[in-house]
Amino acid sequence: MDGSLFMILAALLLVVVMLTAALAALLSESHLVAVVSLSILSLGLTLLFxxxxxxxxxxxxxxxxxxxxxxxxxxxxxxxRLYRSSTPAESCDE
Amino acid sequence: MSRSSRSMEWTPLLFSGGLAFFLFALFAVIPFGDTAMKVGTMIHQQGGELGAANLVTAVVLGYRGLDTLGELAILFAAATSAGLVLSNTRQRTRSIKNKGLGELFESAISLLMPLLLLVGVYIVLHGHLTPGGGFQGGVVIAVALFLPTLARGEMVINHHLIQWIEGGAGALFILIGVAALIQGAAFLQPLMAAGEVGRFLSAGTLPVLYLLVGLKVGAELAALLGHLVEDDEPGVQQ
Amino acid sequence: MLAAILYVGAVSLLVIGLAGMLLSSHLFRMLLGLVIAEAGANLLLVLAGYRWESAAPIWESGAYPQLMVDPVPQAMVLTAIVIGVGIQALAIALLVRIRQQTGSLQRDIVREQLEQDLDLELGVKLPSSMHAPSGEGPLLSGTRGAGNEQ
Structure with a gap:
């Protein structure tokens, strides 16, 4: 079963999802979206394990x-207090 | 101190790219799916001597028990210092001000919590037979203990009780290790007969150790969540 | 094929997390980068113990499987994940304190404040202060060693 098409496709799908989630966690404007992306990354990692x-x-x-x-x-x-403020907007603290 | 952050951004990118190249070059020569590690093979051949059906448990508590003790120490240090940093704030008003989630969530959570506790205890107690164990079950127990706090918006976690559970579990873990020393074996070497592999009462002291790990991890993380939810500042503009 | 996909995924996660930690200007995003890098490292470790056509290391119908994956890296990763969550909680606690002390989580603002505090502590005259220096605090003594590197 290892190396079969199913396994390769599943691994490819999970890796793509995980990398997308990682990029979204770092690049998205909202902190809430970032945390949710991190959760999705963990879910992909779980299935991969x-x-x-x-x-x-x-x-x-x-x-x-x-x-x-x-x-x-x-x-x-x-x-x-990061629920609403996105990364650029928080500079108003200055 | 250079303020030109524009030019400074190249260095981390270069470093990350270099590290990626190095890792790819490294793993290109290591054969995949054909592990050459002798330890795993050895444990495979004589893993039955501990009587644990789940070999990962045998490694975590039997062969690498001392590492697990160190890991518990790290977790204890991290959770305790996080609690210290969080609770030692200037304003001494430590109350939770959220109003709870409402009737629906409250009744749902009061139905869910005993089930979650049961699942957690099941996972802990069957750690030597099936996937799972003290760490996983402990986390489930911690989250189950935390759910009423989330629903009603008030602390139900008794910090003193949790401290006692945590300390007692840690002390018993070490005591079991010392008991093995007294009997002439190595520290934390599993005592008692291994029994028949696959039975609930088997694997000597491994299930006891995992139960203690579960209690300790669960108590630590529940206390940590309790500290984290305590909102102490109306607004921290100074 | 499978090996290439999995290794590219694991190393990319590690490097993305690292780059995020180094490049992000917000301290909370730096923490998220740390968690991502941790996930990549864990995946790399589990991959190291993988074996073709094998079973999970669990007693099944009277015997351990003939071919099974290496249980040692799995045990290491199991503890690493739990340690990771402890580290994460500690980092969040520190972030809470930093926000109380400096009122911001932007990396540049926090660094500037720390430098000013250090200069004040060491008795250096500031050339031009943009912010009023914050008062004495427990953060001062804690960061004295870390700030000396420049």
Whole structure:
């Protein structure tokens, strides 16, 4: 099954999704969008770990990366007052 | 100190590109899918001696138990210092001001929370049999304990109780390791008979150790989430 | 083919995260870059233990599988992920304090404030101060060592 077309296509799809999410996390205007993109990246990574026969790691990444990390980042957004202000607009603090 | 940030941006890009090139060149020569590591092969051949059906658990708690202890120490240090930094603020009004999520979420969460706790405990207790274990289950337990805070907007986490659970779990983990030392084995070497692989009561002290890891991780992360949700500043323009 | 896709993905994640950390002008985005780089490194480690046509390292119907992936990198990644979330929480706590101290999370503003605080601490006359220096704070003593590098 390894090296089959299904596996290659699945890996390609997941890698593309993950790289897109990574770029979106760094380049998007809104911080909320960035955090959600990071969560999507973790989800792609989880599925990739399942493909790579690492169920333990997939479980950890799913629980920690998709769940807890997003929760921590969401609380941080609230606490850092970053919900609305995008990256360029925050310079009005000056 | 140069203020010309325009020209400075080339250096990080050059560095990243160089690192990417180096890594690609490195992994082009390493054969993929044909790992040459002898440790994995050795553990495969005699992994049954610990009696853990899940070999990753055997590695985490049996062969690399000391590393796991160090990892717990790192997590403890990170969570404690984060809690210290967050709670030691100038304004001493530590209250949560969000109003909660409303009736619907409240009842849904009160239904969901026991189920989540059950799933977490299940994952922790079956760590030596199936994928999962103390770390994953501990995170699930922490999130389950945090859900009522999210719903009602008030702290239900008892910080003192959590500190006791955390400290007790860590101390017991070390005590089990020392018990192995007293019996003449290596530190943290699994005690008791391995038993029949695949049974719930097997693998000696590994399930106990994983239960302690789960308690410790769950308590630490729940306390951390509690610290993070405490909103202490009406608006920090100074 | 599969190897190329996976390695390109992992290394790209690592490098994208690193470049994001170095280039972004907002401290929160730097933290996101760190998390992305971490994901890439974890994927790289799991790839190192992969084996063709193998099964997960779990007892199945009476025996361990004949061919299985290496459990050691998986155990390392498992702990690395959990450590990662602890580091992330600590970084967020520090960000909260930085925002309290300097009122901003823009890298340039924060750096300027820190430099002014350091200069004030060392008794250097400022050539021209754009911002009023903020008062004494616990941040001052904490950053004394880090600011000496220039």
């Amino acid at each position: 399942v493909l790579l026969r690492a169920p333990d790691v997939a479980m950890t990444e799913g629980v920690v990366g998709v769940g807890l990390s997003s929760l921590i980042f969401a609380l941080a957004l609230k606490r850092l």
